[in-house]
Structures are given as structure tokens and as C-alpha cells.
Amino acid sequence: MLMLSIFVALVALICINVPIAVALAMAGVIGLLATEGVNSLAAIALDMYGGATKFSLIAIPMFVLAGAIMNAGGITDRLINFVSALIGFVRGGLAMVNIGVSLFFAEISGSAVADVAAMGSILIPQMKKRGYSGALSAAVTSSSASLAIIIPPSIPMILYAASANTSVEQLFVAGLVPGVLGAAGLMGVAYWFARRYNLPTEEAFNIPRVRATFIDALPAFALPVVILGGIFGGYVTATEAAGLAVIAALVVSAWYRKVDLKHLRQAMLDGGMQTAVVMLLVAASVLMGGFLTRAQIPQQLAEGILAITSAQWAILLILNVFFLVIGFFLHSAAAIILVVPIVIPLIQQAGIDPVHFGLVVTLNLAIGQQTPPVASVLITSCAVARANIWEVSKVNVYFVAVLLAVLMLCTYVPSVPLFLVEYFYR
Template sequence: MIVAVMFVALVALILLNVPIAISLGIVAMSAMIYSSGMDAMLNAALVLFNGATSFPLLAIPLFILAGAIMNSSSLSRRLIAFASALFGFVRGGLAMVNIGTSLFFAEISGSAVADVAAMGSILIPAMKKKGYPKEFAAAVTSSSATLAVIIPPSIPMILYAVMADASVVQIFVAGIVPGILGGGGMMGLAYWYARRYNYPVEEVFSLRRLKETFRDAAWAFLLPLIILGGIFGGWVTATEGAGLAVLAALFIGGVIYRELDVRHLYNSMMEGAIQTAVVMLLVATSALLGVYLTEQQIPQQLALWLSSITSDKYAVLAILNVFFLIIGLFLHSAAAIILVVPIVMPLVNAVGIDPVHFGLVVTLNLGIGQQTPPVASVLMTSCSIAKADMWAVTRVNLPFIGVLLAILMLVTYVPAVPMALVELFYR
């Protein structure tokens, strides 16, 4: 009964525009005081501190900072120029440039919102200028940015790994194939749109221009090699890889490209600090809720109840898919992971679902949530840049969401898709 009251109170506070992190803290502390009295508050500060000081979580501000630095160093412009030389000869090529650039930028920032902000501010105006409808431009930018939470490094994946006590590196590896499939599916859909509505060809293919743009962006291409090569090669942890990414971004932006001055560095650090503060406050306050739920054995009771209904792991995955898709409508991905994953992990373990496999299922579900109103943080950012109505963009975006749903079903019910590389290299 008290859990239902907590949930209603949490939803009510969120609807009143109380920040989610503060709402979590209020609900958790109120429940703890109700159950154990004021003595329960003696350890609250320690729980808040410990909740946000996990070593793997340090990767989050570092990846955010690396992405912000590289964006300040005209990385976006160089990547777009190369992608345009590569895909621009195809009808609707600028949409494919959008998707291809998102695939690459995802390997640096790990954040869909950062992807939209960096790529959308350049590509959406360019697409509108070329005659693409603004709704289509916003939809392509928004949906392709969601690939940033599937392709490593991914901030939601790091959060999930911490909450589920799973391997960050293995979850990163599991996201490679689904991310590539998602990018290919979106490119195919963009080409179909282009043929149907006669969208323009950007430029004639030129091997010389391809070489020139590749040379111009060559140092930028080293960044994901440093990050992913170091992590997957076992030379560094994900957190250490994030630190290397920051050093590489500073070197490439400041020494090689010479486009990173003190003002740009300051702005990058401020952007990273603000985004990090939002996530870490969520992590800290959710730790209070986690302590209370654990003491009350709520996750274990949920696992026992659902296990009594079915012990088939694919049936459980179907139930959890629906649950996370609904949660994604109302909560940001970080909040949903922090709030829900610790509750469902006992059930996941009880029915024999691999935590790494489940991490991809959760990540994809919440990535789709970034595209579905009313919250839809990534979609709203894209619509704001395009100056387009969110519901009009959503109608155009539905087929792209369909691609993400198809990848979700493939990942859920064909575990070899995400797990083949994990099994090959780590098990």
C-alpha cells in the first residue's frame, strides 16, 4: 500500500513541476520517516554521498566534457563535410548525412540530447534550405540521435551498469550491432522518403573531395578509436577511457585544430558541469529510495509475484518491455534507470535473463521514450531547433520510431544480435 502511495506522490510532485531528483528525495525521506521515525534520517547524508561516488559514474561527466570540447572545436562541421562527401550523391543524401554523422558523434558524446544540439543546429537549417520539410528534418535528427544511447560509449548504459552491477564494457560491446542495424534501417527509410517525395541530391560523388574531407576530419576520427580501442582492448576501464577522451579532445581541439580557446573551454566545462549535476543529483536521491525499497524487500516481493505468474524469461521480457515503454513516456532515461532498474533486477536474475542482454533492452526502450511525447526530451530539442510543432513532427517520426521498435524486438527475442560479440570476446 505504501509503495502505491509513494508512486502517486512522486507523479503528483512531477506534475507540479518539482524537479524529479527533488521529488525522489522528498518521497524517499517521507517514507523512511513514516516507517522508522526520524532516526532513519541519521544516515541520509551518507547514503546521498555514497550513491553518487561510484567510480564508474565518473565516466559520465568526462564523456559529457569530451563531447562538449569537440563540439567547440568544429568537429560537427568536419564530420558533416565528410558524411556529405560520402552520402551526398544519393537522393535524400542530406538526411543520410544526418544519420551517418549521428552514428559517429554518438561514439564521442554518449548523449542523445548533446547529439541533437550539436548536429541539429547545423543540419536542420541546411535541410530546410535545401527544401526538406522542417518536420522531416526534425524527425530525422531526433530519431537518429537516439542511436547515441545504443552505440558506445553511452551514458544510459553506464548508469544501467552501475544500478544493475553489470559490466560496462560488455554492455558497450553489446550495443555495437544493434546501433549499426538501427542506423542502416533509418538510412533505408530516409531513402524511401526521398524517392517518394523527390528530395534533392546534394552533390556529385567525387573521390577527391572524399579524400579532402577525410584528411580534414582525420584527427577527429582518432577520438572514438582512442575511447573504444582502449576500452575494448582491455587497456583501460570505461572511466579511464573517458579521461583519455578528455585529454585527446583537448589536444585535438587546442593543438591540432587550434580552435579551442579559453572561452570555448570555459563554456564546455560549464555545459558539462550542468549536465553532470542533473544526473548526479538524480543518482544521489535515488539511492535513498533504493535503501528504503531494499529494507522493505519490495524488489524481492515483485520478483516473487511475477515469477508466480510466469517463469518464462521471454514472457517476462515482454511484460518489462511494455512497462519500460510506458515509463519512458513520462520519465527521462536517467531517472527511469535509476528508479526502476534496482526494483526489477531480482526478477531479471530469477528468471535467468542475462543482465547485459537486459541492459540493451532497457536502453532501447528508454531511447524510444526520448521520441514519444509528453516528455520526449530529444524530440523537443529537435523541434525547438527546427521551429516545428511537436505533434506534426511526431507524425512524420512514427516510421523512424518503428525502426527503433523493430530493433528492440530483434534485440529482445534474438539475443545473439546484441550478445554475439560479447560471447566472442568476453565469455
């Protein structure tokens, strides 16, 4: 009864536009007061500080900063030129370029919203000029940006690893194959739309131009080598790779001698605010986590579901539906911080690999970013394209279907995403 009352209070606070972090902290304080009294509040400040200063979480602002430097330093433009020369000859090539560059940008920023803001402002106007509808332009940009929470380095994966006490490096490796499969599927849907609406090709395939743009973009390719090569080679942790990514982005930007300081300043301010929101959520979750742990709520949930079924496939199906619904209403960071600590005991008792489950969670939340009413990535893309969210959603449903197919594949054929983890770490 107490848990139900606190949950109702939490939902009510969120519904009246109280920030989620504040509502979460208030609900946690109420729970601690009700179960342990006033004395339980003595260490709240220290607990919140400790929760928000985990070493692994330092990677979040570093990757956000690396993405900002990359976009302000002329790196993004060179990537677009290279991908355009490589696949622009395909019908609907500009949509393919959008997806291809998002795939690369995801390896730097780890943030889908940052991807939309960076890519959308450049590519959406160009797509509209070339005959793409605003709805299709926004849908392609939004769905491809969600690769940022599947492809390493993924900020939601970092948060999951901190919440579930599992390896972020293994999560990063597990995200590679689903990310590439998702990109291929999105390109397939984009090609279908291009044939359907007779969208143009960009230019004939020209080997000298491909070579020239590749050489021009070659320094930019050092960024994923530094990040992924360092992590997969076991030379650095994910947090250390984030710091190296910032240094590499600065060096590459200096090489190109094109840094938009005004844009960089604004991107850093936006990234700082985004990081502050996430860290406040992490700190607030400590209070709720303390209450839930003492009240044995996660254990009770695990026992309740295991009493219904112990089959892994059924448990994964229940959790998939649960996270898809949660994704409609919560941002990915809030959903991970609020829900993952509750379901981890169930995962452990059911014998499900926490790395496998982490991938399932992040794929679910990638889909949640595309589904109203919250749909933070979709809303950002619609704002850039100046398109109606419901019109965009009608088109975007085909791209979301690709992400759902990748989710089902990774859920029930775990060897597909995990074979690289097995190769590198087990």
C-alpha cells in the same frame, strides 16, 4: 498500502513540477520514517554522498566534456564534410549525412540531447534550405540522435551498470551492433522519404574529394579509436577511457587550431548542469533504494510476476511494455535510477542476462526520448527546427518503427547484440 501511498505521493509531487530528484528524495525519506523511525535518517547525507561518488559515474561528465570540446574545436565540421563526400550523392543525401554524423558523434558524447544540440544547429537549417520540410528535418535529427544511448559510450548504459552492478564495458560492446542496425534502418526510411518527396542529391561522388575530406578528418577518427579500442582491447576501463577521450579531443582540437572558446564555455556549463542533475538523481535514488530494499518491494514484485509466468519471453514482453510506458513520462536517467533496482531481482530469478536486459532497457528509453509528452530529444530537435511537435511526431513515427524493430530483434534474438560480448569477454 504504504508503498502505494508513497508512490501516489511521488507522482503527485512530480505532477506539481517538483524536480524528480527532490520528489524521489522526499518519498524515500517518508518511507524510511514510516518503516524505521527517525533514527534511520542519521546516515542519509553519507548514503547520498556515497551513491553519487561511485567511480564508474565519473565517466559521465568526462564524456559530456569530450563532446563539447569536439563540437567547439572544429571536429564536427570536418566529420560533416567527410560523410557528405562519402554518401551525399544518394538521393536525400543530407538526411544520410545527418544520420551518419550522429552515429559518429554518439561515440564521443554519449548524450542524445548533446547530439541534437550540436548536429541540429548545423544541419537542420541546411536541410530546410535544400527543400526538406521542418518536420522531416527535425524527425531525422531527433531519431538519429537517439543512437547516442545505444552506441558506446552511452551515459544511460553507465547509469544502468551502476544501478544493476554489471559490466559497463560489456554493455558498450553489446550496443555496437544494434546501433549500426538502427542507423542503417533510419537511412532506409530517410531514402524512402527522399524518393517520395523528390529530395535532392548533394553532389556527384568524387573520389579526390572523398580522399581530401578523409585526410582532413583523419585526426578526428583518433577519438573512437582511443575510446572503443582502449575499452575493447582491455587496456582501460570505461571511466579511464572517458578521461582519455577528453585529452584526445583537446589534442585534436589543438591540431586543427580552431577552438570556439565562447561556445566551449557554454557547452561546458550546459554539460555541468546536465551532470549535476544526473548526480542529484543518483544521490536521491539511494534513499528510495534503501527503503525499497528494507521493505522487500523488489522481491515481492519478482515473486508476483513469476507467479504469473516464468517464461523469459513473457517476462521480457511485460518489461518492454512497462519501460515503453515509463519512457513516455520520465527522462532516461530518472527511469533507470528509479526502476532498474526494483526489477533486477526479477531478472536474476528469471535467469535473464543483465547485459542483455541492460540493452533492452536502453533501447526502450531511446524510444521514450521520441514519444511525447516528455520526449526530451524530440522537443530539443523541434526547438532547433522551429517545428510543431505534433507535426514532427507524424513523420517521426516511421523512424520510431525502426527503433522498435531493433528493440524486438535484440529482445528475442539476443545472439545478435551479444555475439561480440561472447567473443571479447566470455
